Structure formats: structure tokens, C-alpha cells
Amino acid sequence: MQELTTDQLKEILKAPVIKGTPEQIRLLALRVKELRDLNGKEWVAANAGQLLEQWERVLSRMVTET
Secondary structure, X not given: OOOOOHHHHHHHHOOOOOOOOHHHHHHHHHHHHHHHHHHXXXXXXXXXXXXXXXXXXXXXXXXXXX
């Protein structure tokens, strides 16, 4: 299974910037690829905003918990 690059992830999620460390972004890319494989490109595109909102909530929780 080939991983998504950061540029591919930005394109898929229509985001000029994705917050997080390189490792965190790699994990997001893996999850987005899984969602794309399961639900299709159209589903990911339609839910890109919500996926980014959820990602930012995850990151803020990680900061709060440390």
C-alpha cells in the first residue's frame, strides 16, 4: 500500500496547510487513504472540510493532554 505524500494529502483535502508534525501528518495521510479506498474519492472530497475539522480537534487534544 503506497502512502500519500503531503502534497497529495493537501490536494485531496483541498488544504494549503495541514497542521501537525511530520509523523502526525503521515498518520493522517494513512487514514485518509484508507477512507478513500473504502468510500471513494468523491466521499473524501465531499467530507474534506469535516475531516480537517476533526483532525484539528485531535491535534488540540494531543496538545492539551501533554
